[in-house]
Amino acid sequence: xxxxxxxxxxxxxxxxxxxxxxxxxxxxxxxxxxxxxxxxxxxxxxxxxxxxxxxxxxxxxxxxxxxxxxxxxxxxxxxxxxxxxxxxxxxxxxxxxxxxxxxxxxxxxxxxxxxxxxxxxxxxxxxxxxxxxxxxxxxxxxxxxxxxxxxxxxxxxxxxxxxxxx
Amino acid sequence: xxxxxxxxxxxxxxxxxxxxxxxxxxxxxxxxxxxxxxxxxxxxxxxxxxxxxxxxxxxxxxxxxxxxxxxxxxxxxxxxxxxxxxxxxxxxxxxxxxxxxxxxxxxxxxxxxxxxxxxxxxxxxxxxxxxxxxxxxxxxxxxxxxxxxxxxxxxxxxxxxxxxxxxxxxxxxxxxxxxxxxxxxxxxxxxxxxxxxxxxxxxxxxxxxxxxxxxxxxxxxxxxxxxxxxxxxxxxxxxxxxxxxxxxxxxxxxxxxxxxxxxxxxxxxxxxxxxxxxxxxxxxxxxxxxxxxxxxxxxxxxxxxxxxxxxxxxxxxxxxxxxxxxxxxxxxxxxxxxxxxxxxxxxxxxxxxxxxxxxxxxxxxxxxxxxxxxxxxxxxxxxxxxxxxxxxxxxxxxxxxxxxxxxxxxxxxxxxxxxxxxxx
Ligand code: SF4
Numbered sequence: 160x161x162x163x164x165x166x167x168x169x170x171x172x173x174x175x176x177x178x179x180x181x182x183x184x185x186x187x188x189x190x191x192x193x194x195x196x197x198x199x200x201x202x203x204x205x206x207x208x209x210x211x212x213x214x215x216x217x218x219x220x221x222x223x224x225x226x227x228x229x230x231x232x233x234x235x236x237x238x239x240x241x242x243x244x245x246x247x248x249x250x251x252x253x254x255x256x257x258x259x260x261x262x263x264x265x266x267x268x269x270x271x272x273x274x275x276x277x278x279x280x281x282x283x284x285x286x287x288x289x290x291x292x293x294x295x296x297x298x299x300x301x302x303x304x305x306x307x308x309x310x311x312x313x314x315x316x317x318x319x320x321x322x323x324x325x
Numbered sequence: 326x327x328x329x330x331x332x333x334x335x336x337x338x339x340x341x342x343x344x345x346x347x348x349x350x351x352x353x354x355x356x357x358x359x360x361x362x363x364x365x366x367x368x369x370x371x372x373x374x375x376x377x378x379x380x381x382x383x384x385x386x387x388x389x390x391x392x393x394x395x396x397x398x399x400x401x402x403x404x405x406x407x408x409x410x411x412x413x414x415x416x417x418x419x420x421x422x423x424x425x426x427x428x429x430x431x432x433x434x435x436x437x438x439x440x441x442x443x444x445x446x447x448x449x450x451x452x453x454x455x456x457x458x459x460x461x462x463x464x465x466x467x468x469x470x471x472x473x474x475x476x477x478x479x480x481x482x483x484x485x486x487x488x489x490x491x492x493x494x495x496x497x498x499x500x501x502x503x504x505x506x507x508x509x510x511x512x513x514x515x516x517x518x519x520x521x522x523x524x525x526x527x528x529x530x531x532x533x534x535x536x537x538x539x540x541x542x543x544x545x546x547x548x549x550x551x552x553x554x555x556x557x558x559x560x561x562x563x564x565x566x567x568x569x570x571x572x573x574x575x576x577x578x579x580x581x582x583x584x585x586x587x588x589x590x591x592x593x594x595x596x597x598x599x600x601x602x603x604x605x606x607x608x609x610x611x612x613x614x615x616x617x618x619x620x621x622x623x624x625x626x627x628x629x630x631x632x633x634x635x636x637x638x639x640x641x642x643x644x645x646x647x648x649x650x651x652x653x654x655x656x657x658x659x660x661x662x663x664x665x666x667x668x669x670x671x672x673x674x675x676x677x678x679x680x681x682x683x684x685x686x687x688x689x690x691x692x693x694x695x696x697x698x699x700x701x702x703x704x705x706x707x708x709x710x711x712x713x714x715x716x717x718x719x720x721x722x723x724x725x726x727x728x729x730x731x732x733x734x735x736x737x738x739x740x741x742x743x744x745x746x747x748x749x
Contacts, residue, residue: 160349175512175601179709184689187362188399201716211463221513221546225709226688228362229464250517250548251448255464257738305349305478315470322474323375 165292165308167215169273170194170206171194172199174219176223177280178252181231194230212239215281217273219245223252232256233254244288244299246270251318257306261313264288283307326574328549329484331519334459339441346483354384354471356436356456358425358445361389363465366405367446368410370469373473374509379414380475386418387411388430393422393683396691425656425682428452428540428624432532433656435566437553439573444471449624449706451543455535456561457554457573459519462543482548483582485515485573488625490522491590496741498634499534499627499716500704500724503541504595506587508605517545518582518747521575523553526589533630534563537580539623541706544602594739597701597722609729618695619732620703620713621725622680625686627655629662631725633705636668638729638740640674645735652687653695675733691714695720702731 163207180202186194204303216222216235223231232255235243242262243257254277257292259267264281266288284307285300302310312318328343357379359367363510364387371379379385387407395401404422411419420430428449431437438459443450446468463471466672471477482487487506493499510742520542522535530538535552542550551573562617563569574706594608621627621635632654653658654670658714660682669679678693686693687705692716695701701713701720710719723731726740733743 161499166631177707177709179689179707179712183711187688187690188403201480201710202558224546225448225707226514227446227450227462227464229466234664246578247513247516247680249513250546251462251464258470301351315466319463319470319473320706321377 163282165215165274165281165283167213167279167321168211168243169187169215169217169275169279170210171275172202172218173274174217175203175221175224176218178223178225178228182228187228191233193242195234198234200239207238210238213241215241215279216243216251217269217279218243219270220247222248223258224249227236229255230257230309232261236261243317244279244281256308256317258325260310265298266297267317268300271295326580327578329519329579330457330461330521330553330575331459331482331484331549333575334440334578335479337440337520338611338727339355344481346481347484348481350387350479350481351476352479352588353442353647354444354477356443356477357385357441357471358427358447358450359387359468359510360391360447361404361407362391363446363468365406366474367465367468368414371472372464374469374473376473379416379472382415382417384430385472386431386638388420388424388427389422390426390683390688391688393681395422421649423657423681423683425658426624426627426684429655429659430746432456432536433565433658437572439558442470444477447509448543449540451547451550452540453540454542455552455735457552458585459549459551461548469473480517482517482519484519484521485577485585486521486523486581487587488584489522489526489587489589489726490524491526491588492507493589496593498724498726499530499537501592502589502739503538504605504722505592507541507544507597507603508595508626510545511642512544512601512603513546514541518543518547519549519551520547521549521551527552531630532557533628536628537625540650577716581730588743594724594727594741596737597708599708599719599721602706602708602722606721608737611737612739614700614737616648616702616731616736618651618693618701619728620651620686620693620701620705621723621728622653622655622685623703623705624655625706626704626725627653627659629659632659632668632672633665635729636671638726638743640671642734644676648732648735649693650678650732651686652677653680654682657682686713702728702737728741
């Protein structure tokens, strides 16, 4: 994590986006290069081809529900997604995103405040969210220090490497 | 102030006299569970990070259950890799292909004790809450950290308690109860939280039923799905591993985020409709829809009691033309018992295909997938789009009796109607 403030273009998705949609079971043992080609293909077929590094997902309730497969978060990292701002996140998905160094912010009301393609600004330290196009401002949860430390290190394996190297 | 079940077990894992909901703790792991989808990757990463051993090979359980028998050369290669890592790391609790599903083997083979903190690379690790253990799913990177250090950070969850009373109607099972709870409260009702299941109805629930309920607690978002350890737990533990247990559960003055009182006495059979586990109806409302496939198995409902319930419906009859009935016992031990007691013969006579103990088609990897436009009812726990093959297939979830009744009729059917017909 280079900066506490992120800015990017929004992709909006609805409620209950499951890990089966983020990482379909049929490609479970394939490489990330294969897996990332199928992210969300059944809800938005153009997402994979059009998403740009630095883009942000604004999503509804219970994003990442379903299995514990970390590939759900890993595929998004591989596509260059910079942050996920959600009405709520499934617990294991949230753990996995943090473990991989992918910032997540829970922000009630965010789903209704953005359209596809609008620009978002996110302050991870304070949880403040801004819709640059409409000027709307929202207050999300700030991440607890335990999680921010892992994000700042670049993920939990980086933490482990640092500990092992000590 | 008293502690909830979750607070109690996390306090003990974190070596603290007490903890309260909302607090972050670093806790010792009592058991780490890995299965074949993630084990090779976790062990590879562990090596890559430069950690030569797991924190405790006796506290590490590895199960090959998802891709069995290996449906592809790639899957077989992953299994080879797992076997060599397991040998290298000195892990004795290794269950190879055909032994069963991880969440069945853990309790059945005596790995679970009340009050334990169990992490698994699988969301349904909540299953072990049936025995009073705090089981929860984590991802591969967190698992690498846990295996390397024997510890992991946790947020102590708030707890929602469900007090359940009343006797289930004939033809209704605890699968119907957990589907009802998911439908009534929603798939994120227990997000980041623990669920406690108690009340007079729970005292009468056998371990198989408790495992079904705790398994699906995660479908409501829960971190843990907990039953207090009681006489039922004690008896189960004596039968599986040899050592019984003392009662273990929440303090009477524990503080809950919410307590819901649920009466079970007039609950009809429940069915989850495509494509969300919390889109739940009574079977009456959907009965009559034609089906192509019926699936009895998974860590939710692949136990002997489930096969018996299906056999009771199917005995002496045959499934409808055009329907495929897949039966996947959750473990080899269950398959053996079902063979010895004639349950398998009954099911096969009725037209069932019996598959290798394991996950079967539950997660859409192999072993009986669905084509576009097909409709399936299964006893498993998830009906998300594409979960069992084609994204254009429909998955309904129900109890073993409901699935068996539907296979018999070739359409979604109420198992109670068949019971009436049987009496006629
Ligand atoms: S049976 Fe299904 S839900 Fe259970 S562990 Fe296997 S794939 Fe997962």
